[in-house]
Amino acid sequence: MEISIWWVRRDIRIEDNLALFRALESGYAVLPLFIFDREILAGMAPTDLRVEFLVREVDKLSGILADQGFDFRVETGIPLEVFKILTVKYTVRHVFASVDYEPYSIKRDQVIEEFLRTKDCCFHRLTDHVVFTPDRVIKENGTPYQVFTPYKKNWLKVLEADNINYYPSEKHLARLLPLNRPWKKIETVEGFIRQDFEFPSNEPDLVTITNYHLHRDFPGVQGTSRLGIHLRFGTLSIRKLTRLALDYNTTFLSELIWREYYQMILFFYPSVVTRSFRPEYDQIQWLNKDDDIAAWCNGQTGYPLVDAGIGELLATGYMHNRVRMVTASFLTKHLLVDWRFGEAFFAAHLLDYELASNNGGWQWAAGSGCDAAPYFRVFNPVLQAKRFDPQNIYSKRWITGFVSPDTYIKPIIEHGYARDRVLKAFRKGLSANGIDSLP
Numbered sequence: 001m002e003i004s005i006w007w008v009r010r011d012i013r014i015e016d017n018l019a020l021f022r023a024l025e026s027g028y029a030v031l032p033l034f035i036f037d038r039e040i041l042a043g044m045a046p047t048d049l050r051v052e053f054l055v056r057e058v059d060k061l062s063g064i065l066a067d068q069g070f071d072f073r074v075e076t077g078i079p080l081e082v083f084k085i086l087t088v089k090y091t092v093r094h095v096f097a098s099v100d101y102e103p104y105s106i107k108r109d110q111v112i113e114e115f116l117r118t119k120d121c122c123f124h125r126l127t128d129h130v131v132f133t134p135d136r137v138i139k140e141n142g143t144p145y146q147v148f149t150p151y152k153k154n155w156l157k158v159l160e161a162d163n164i165n166y167y168p169s170e171k172h173l174a175r176l177l178p179l180n181r182p183w184k185k186i187e188t189v190e191g192f193i194r195q196d197f198e199f200p201s202n203e204p205d206l207v208t209i210t211n212y213h214l215h216r217d218f219p220g221v222q223g224t225s226r227l228g229i230h231l232r233f234g235t236l237s238i239r240k241l242t243r244l245a246l247d248y249n250t251t252f253l254s255e256l257i258w259r260e261y262y263q264m265i266l267f268f269y270p271s272v273v274t275r276s277f278r279p280e281y282d283q284i285q286w287l288n289k290d291d292d293i294a295a296w297c298n299g300q301t302g303y304p305l306v307d308a309g310i311g312e313l314l315a316t317g318y319m320h321n322r323v324r325m326v327t328a329s330f331l332t333k334h335l336l337v338d339w340r341f342g343e344a345f346f347a348a349h350l351l352d353y354e355l356a357s358n359n360g361g362w363q364w365a366a367g368s369g370c371d372a373a374p375y376f377r378v379f380n381p382v383l384q385a386k387r388f389d390p391q392n393i394y395s396k397r398w399i400t401g402f403v404s405p406d407t408y409i410k411p412i413i414e415h416g417y418a419r420d421r422v423l424k425a426f427r428k429g430l431s432a433n434g435i436d437s438l439p
């Protein structure tokens with residue numbers, strides 16, 4: 001039997017789904033497929049909440065399709081092996097999937113593409129997780145932007161020219177392959193333990209978005225959307241959310257453009273995954289002291305905003321953006337710990353972990369990134385707390401027994417000393433590379 005496959009990856013939804021839409025247009029019956037990829041799962045803890053999220057969302061999607069009489073194949077394994085089996089059972093003419101710019105995905109897709117070619121099957125990778133492909137928003141001379149503001153300006157210009165597409169995939173499901181076997185609930189994934197956890201809803205809250213510019217910087221209030229995990233796994237269409245942002249709040253829209261900006265950086269500069277965007281920052285002599293790292297990871301630095309941030313992260317898999325900036329700055333600048341360590345720690349704990357944004361955020365905080373905070377900007381965690389958590393609501397929520405900054409544990413490092421030390425270390429590292437006109 002000749003079919004097309006819709007390979008669901010980071011686009012776990014039926015509505016406004018480009019890969020599904022194109023698959024349904026292909027002229028063949030479409031088999032939806034999700035693979036719990038053993039290579040990715042191997043690096044995750046058995047209690048990882050992101051696996052729990054995937055199990056629930058894939059199960060939900062499979063149930064919705066089964067209710068309408070359609071098949072959804074769910075496998076656990078190595079993608080190449082899964083495709084080898086499927087291409088024996090079916091004559092697969094096309095595979096449609098949402099593209100991903102992460103190095104592992106690029107390599108995996110190359111292997112799959114080569115294999116499918118030997119089976120006369122076309123592998124189509126479509127851009128669904130961002131509004132515009134990275135090469136759609138570039139400078140007039142054809143090179144990528146390295147500064148956010150002109151990138152954003154051009155992004156908005158492109159938006160006027162292109163509009164935001166809508167792909168009504170949900171209206172053409174009749175072309176999916178019928179379910180010819182009893183439907184089975186996904187109970188678990190081999191090696192993982194089911195978790196009892198309440199994930200944020202994928203329904204954008206219009207009141208939050210309308211008031212976003214007023215409350216988004218205050219971690220003690222619920223002022224941001226909490227939609228990160230849904231954008232990560234495509235349980236919400238970025239096009240739908242961007243349309244809402246255009247209607248309701250331009251500050252919120254700007255944050256979505258930051259997300260696109262970091263995706264663009266990862267696409268054009270994949271070396272940022274392991275190296276500083278500004279190579280001179282790789283000459284900085286990080287201290288990477290075990291005691292400092294342990295204090296930061298355990299929320300024991302003596303700075304309430306930093307410790308509360310880690311408390312929130314470990315308890316919920318989330319950390320408020322303002323606090324992400326302060327904790328990242330504290331680790332890299334106050335403690336002189338390599339940004340790659342903090343990046344990996346966040347990657348292990350954030351539910352909304354996204355390589356492009358996480359790498360961008362950490363390199364921004366360390367100063368090594370594209371359009372980053374300048375090296376001499378060292379957040380004062382005490383002033384940040386006074387300004388953004390003046391009544392200590394956030395600290396009280398995430399630090400057990402916290403009463404006030406005055407009675408809190410002693411800071412592991414004094415701010416003025418840390419500031420002088422990092423400026424010296426950064427100047428030394430950067431001037432070793434001929435950057436000697438530093439302020």
Ligand SMILES: Cc1cc2nc3c(=O)[nH]c(=O)nc-3n(C[C@H](O)[C@H](O)[C@H](O)COP(=O)(O)OP(=O)(O)OC[C@H]3O[C@@H](n4cnc5c(N)ncnc54)[C@H](O)[C@@H]3O)c2cc1C
Nearest residue numbers: 224225226227228255259321324328352353354357358361
């Ligand atoms: C050190 C550091 C690490 C970060 N790691 C991640 C990460 O792994 N994954 C991630 O999605 N974001 C990351 N961010 C960006 C930002 O902190 C989160 O996107 C945001 O806090 C998620 O909360 P929210 O969904 O309520 O976002 P909202 O404030 O409601 O924003 C809506 C959406 O816009 C996007 N967004 C918002 N701010 C940014 C930003 N500064 N950069 C890129 N995208 C943004 C996100 O997709 C977010 O869900 C990081 C920031 C820093 C400073």
